[in-house]
Amino acid sequence: MAVLIRNEVFSCFVFYGVLLVMKMYIIAIITGQARLRKKAFANPEDAMRHGGLQFHREDPYVERCRRAHINDMENILPFLFLGAVYSMTGPCLAVARLHFLVFFMGRMLHTFAYLFALRAPTRSLAYVVAQIPCVSMALQILIAVAAYA
Template sequence: MANLMEDELFRAFTTYAAIVIVKMLLMGPLTAYYRITRGSFANIEDVARKSADEQKKLLRTHPDVERVRRCHLNDLENIVPFLGIALLYTLTGPELSSALLHFRVFAGSRILHTISYVCALPQPCRSVGYFAGFIVTSSMAYRVLSTVLFL
């Protein structure tokens, strides 16, 4: 494992993989923050100490909470495939500059997507963030398949 971490290409992959994983992990506390500040809870045990009337008011959806939840789901749908494809891409031995471009654009696109989604920025901000990441993942998948395709 120590030898693997000496490889610049693999270190680049682990750096950007860690960045997008941490970004995705932070969406959980952000959802909790929005739930608490908006008074919008999903489970009865979250409001069990409240009166029945208060429980009815608090067990509801709120547009801001749902926005953050959808952003988190979008992360799961895009970051998880990126991690697998990026690892395979790294194993194909691309140029470091090409790999860094892919990894940086993907990480930047996910950050842009999150800011656009949570802050409700006007379109096409969120779409640009999404499609940039999708194109990067597709590009890496193409490289992997064109390198190792076995029929």
């Protein structure tokens, strides 16, 4: 593990990866708080604990928060895999940092656009911007692996 941490590219990846995982936890907390504030619980036992079965219901803002969280899982988890493998292919630090930063900023804007219902196509553009470094890393991984196949 010490060898990986001394790898500047991998350390940079870990920095952005941890920030993204923390962001996912924050969105989960925001979703939970929205459920409590709106009294909109997904499970009957939670509704009963907080006032009764009438609160076993959906709320548009809670659903928006939940979708933002699901979207994070669908995009950040693949980034974590791609970024870790990409880091081991020996990329230039500046290029790798740019990949990680663009993905991070794209996901931050995507979440902000989702939670605050920013006008379209803000969220879609943020999604596309964040996918560009993922596609780039995937292609570079395939090229590096093809040399050994």
